[in-house]
Structure formats: structure tokens, C-alpha cells
Amino acid sequence: MDYRNSNLLDEALGLEDEECGLRGKVIAIQDCVETSGAFVFHQLIKRLLVPNSSNAVVFLAFSRPFSHYDRILRKLGCNLAAQRDDGRFLFFDMLRLQYPDKNEDKSSEDWLVAVFRKILQIVRAFPQNNKNYITIMIDDISLIEVAVHGSSGLVLDFLHYCQTLTSEFGCSLVTLNHADIYSSVENCAFLLQMEYLADVLVKIEPLVTGLAADVHGQLTVLNRGVSDGKGNLKTKTPNFRFKVKENVVEYFYPGSRT
Numbered sequence: 001m002d003y004r005n006s007n008l009l010d011e012a013l014g015l016e017d018e019e020c021g022l023r024g025k026v027i028a029i030q031d032c033v034e035t036s037g038a039f040v041f042h043q044l045i046k047r048l049l050v051p052n053s054s055n056a057v058v059f060l061a062f063s064r065p066f067s068h069y070d071r072i073l074r075k076l077g078c079n080l081a082a083q084r085d086d087g088r089f090l091f092f093d094m095l096r097l098q099y100p101d102k103n104e105d106k107s108s109e110d111w112l113v114a115v116f117r118k119i120l121q122i123v124r125a126f127p128q129n130n131k132n133y134i135t136i137m138i139d140d141i142s143l144i145e146v147a148v149h150g151s152s153g154l155v156l157d158f159l160h161y162c163q164t165l166t167s168e169f170g171c172s173l174v175t176l177n178h179a180d181i182y183s184s185v186e187n188c189a190f191l192l193q194m195e196y197l198a199d200v201l202v203k204i205e206p207l208v209t210g211l212a213a214d215v216h217g218q219l220t221v222l223n224r225g226v227s228d229g230k231g232n233l234k235t236k237t238p239n240f241r242f243k244v245k246e247n248v249v250e251y252f253y254p255g256s257r258t
Contacts, residue, residue, distance in 0.1 A: 028202070036204070039249050056090065059091050059092065100147070140175070152190040155190075156193055217242060
């Protein structure tokens with residue numbers, strides 16, 4: 001990833017603070033069918049797994065197999081297979097797991113509890129001083145709902161469990177979800193609950209004016225934990241546009257291109 005072109009997103013997420021970054025925070029990425037937010041996920045993986053850092057990623061993949069992420073990250077200069085072998089990228093291929101039986105009332109809840117226990121076991125196995133370098137990433141939340149037969153309450157419980165790891169151990173939690181599938185009142189309430197949990201909310205949307213050859217969409221970051229340099233926290237909401245290329249993403253403010 002060419003970081004000369006990713007400074008706007010890095011600044012919005014607080015990644016320029018190498019000492020703290022996203023530690024202890026919940027980051028919710030929301031996209032839609034027309035405009036995928038997967039590139040933000042990929043950039044975060046690349047940024048976390050830079051050489052000579054202590055960061056580790058626990059990745060729950062409900063959407064794609066390992067080969068998919070490995071192929072994309074190789075284009076960005078990150079060898080996920082090597083990172084996996086070094087124990088820095090711990091990949092859970094959720095597609096290979098047997099999902100809970102719809103006819104058993106406790107099956108879905110027990111299944112999610114078992115998944116959380118695996119995550120907790122990994123976090124506890126890390127040295128005490130390194131636990132706050134762990135980032136848990138989930139791709140994607142809507143497919144967890146599918147796995148538990150549409151029980152949004154169970155999914156929220158699972159996310160709350162994962163959130164406790166950010167406060168107890170200083171881990172980070174990053175989720176990807178599709179905002180445009182929540183059209184009913186009940187599902188909108190679920191989306192609002194997810195937004196409430198997030199310290200940083202990243203929204204990826206198409207341009208209001210429609211498709212453009214040189215702009216793929218717009219990106220808004222609501223960051224509730226930006227330091228003003230004096231020890232105080234403020235909320236920052238930058239909005240900018242982006243263009244996704246094969247091995248780089250360009251970010252720019254509206255009107256900054258001719």
C-alpha cells in the first residue's frame with residue numbers, strides 16, 4: 001500500500017499515532033452493495049502487519065477463504081501466508097465450520113459462545129505486554145446473522161463479548177457490515193446498536209451524483225476518540241473521496257482534483 005496516498009484515511013482513523021493507533025477501540029466499517037468497503041479492511045491488515053511491529057491479527061472470515069485475502073494482500077506487498085506461519089495472522093476460516101442447527105434453540109448461542117472462547121483463548125495465550133497489540137477482525141457481520149438464522153440479538157451479544165476484550169486487554173475490534181441490507185425497523189435498530197458500540201465508524205457510500213470514472217465513492221469517518229494534543233478527546237468527522245486501483249487506494253477531498 002502506498003501510504004503517500006493513504007494519509008487522509010490514516011489521519012481520520014488516528015493511525016498516525018504509532019504509539020496508540022487503534023488500541024482498545026471498536027472500529028465499525030459500513031459499506032453497501034454499490035460500493036464495497038473491503039479495501040479499508042485490506043489497508044488495515046497491511047498497516048497492522050508491517051515488519052518489525054508487535055501487532056497480531058485474529059481474523060474471522062465468514063465471507064471469503066484465506067486464498068482470497070492472501071492474493072489481495074500480496075498485491076499490496078504483504079505476504080499473509082508468511083505472517084500466518086509467524087503467528088502474527090491467525091486466520092479462522094468460518095466457511096469450513098459446521099453452522100448451528102436451526103431446529104435446536106440453544107445451538108446458535110452455544111456456537112457463538114464457542115467461537116468467542118477460541119478468541120479469548122488466543123488472546124490469553126499472548127504475553128501480557130503484547131495483548132494490546134492484538135486486533136480482532138470480522139468479515140462480515142451480516143454473515144454471522146446468517147449462521148445463527150437471523151438472530152440479531154445473539155450477534156449483538158457476541159459483539160459485546162468481543163468488546164470486553166478491548167477494555168480488559170486493550171485489544172482492538174474491527175468489523176465489516178453492509179448497511180443497505182437493514183431496511184426494516186428491527187434491523188435498523190440493530191445497525192444503530194452497532195454504531196453505538198463503535199469508537200470509530202467508517203461509512204463507505206457511492207457518490208450522490210452517481211458513478212464517475214475517476215471517483216469510486218465517498219468515505220466518512222466518525223472518530224470519537226481523537227486527541228487534541230492536550231490530553232482531551234474530541235469527535236472528528238472528515239469526509240473525502242477515493243479511487244481504488246490494483247495495488248493502491250487514492251484519497252482526496254472533493255474539489256481537489258481537476
